[in-house]
Amino acid sequence: MSFRSFSLAAAAATTLAVSFATTLPALAADLTISDAYARSAGAFAKTGAAYFQVSNQSGTADRLIEVRSDVAKLAQLHSVLNLENGVVGMRHLKEGLVVPAGGSAVLKRGGTHVMFMGLASGFEQGQVISVTLVFENAGEIDVDIAVDLLRKPGEAGMNMDGMNMNGMEMGTTSASDPG
Numbered sequence: 001m002s003f004r005s006f007s008l009a010a011a012a013a014t015t016l017a018v019s020f021a022t023t024l025p026a027l028a029a030d031l032t033i034s035d036a037y038a039r040s041a042g043a044f045a046k047t048g049a050a051y052f053q054v055s056n057q058s059g060t061a062d063r064l065i066e067v068r069s070d071v072a073k074l075a076q077l078h079s080v081l082n083l084e085n086g087v088v089g090m091r092h093l094k095e096g097l098v099v100p101a102g103g104s105a106v107l108k109r110g111g112t113h114v115m116f117m118g119l120a121s122g123f124e125q126g127q128v129i130s131v132t133l134v135f136e137n138a139g140e141i142d143v144d145i146a147v148d149l150l151r152k153p154g155e156a157g158m159n160m161d162g163m164n165m166n167g168m169e170m171g172t173t174s175a176s177d178p179g
C-alpha cells in the first residue's frame with residue numbers, strides 16, 4: 001500500500017467516525033450521555049425539547065448546571081409540575097440536575113427535559129442538533145442529538161438494544177401525531 005492510499009484510507013476512517021458520532025454515547029471523564037433524542041411539534045414550532053440519560057461512573061456526584069445550543073435563543077433545564085385540574089406546568093431547574101455518584105439522571109417525556117426556546121424553525125426528522133451540556137465537575141460535554149419525531153413517550157430508542165421491533169407500526173401511527 002502506498003503512502004497516498006494509506007492517507008486516503010485514514011481520511012475516510014476519520015469521516016466515518018464523525019458521521020457515526022450521533023449514535024454513540026458521548027463519553028467525557030466519568031459521565032456517559034446515552035439514548036439522546038430531540039423533538040419539536042411541527043415546522044413552525046418555537047420550542048423544542050431534548051431527552052437523554054446521564055450515567056455517572058465516578059464516586060462523586062455531579063450536577064448538570066447549564067445547557068447551550070445554537071438552535072435556540074435559550075436552552076434551559078425544566079422539570080414538570082402537575083398543577084390543579086390535570087394542568088401540567090414546567091419549571092426552570094435553576095439549581096440544576098444532580099447526577100448521583102455511581103448512578104444516573106434521566107430526562108424523559110413528561111419529566112425533566114432540556115427545553116429549547118426561540119427556535120428559528122421546527123426540528124426535522126433526522127436533523128442532528130449540537131448541544132453543550134455543562135456539568136459542575138466534568139465541565140462541558142458536547143453532544144450531537146438526533147431529532148426523533150416518531151418516538152413515543154416511554155419507548156426505547158431504535159438504537160438502544162434491538163428490542164424495539166415495531167418500527168413500521170410506529171411510523172404509520174405517529175404520522176398524524178407529531179407531538
Ligand SMILES: [Cu+2]
Pocket residue numbers: 078090113114115
Ligand atoms: Cu419545558
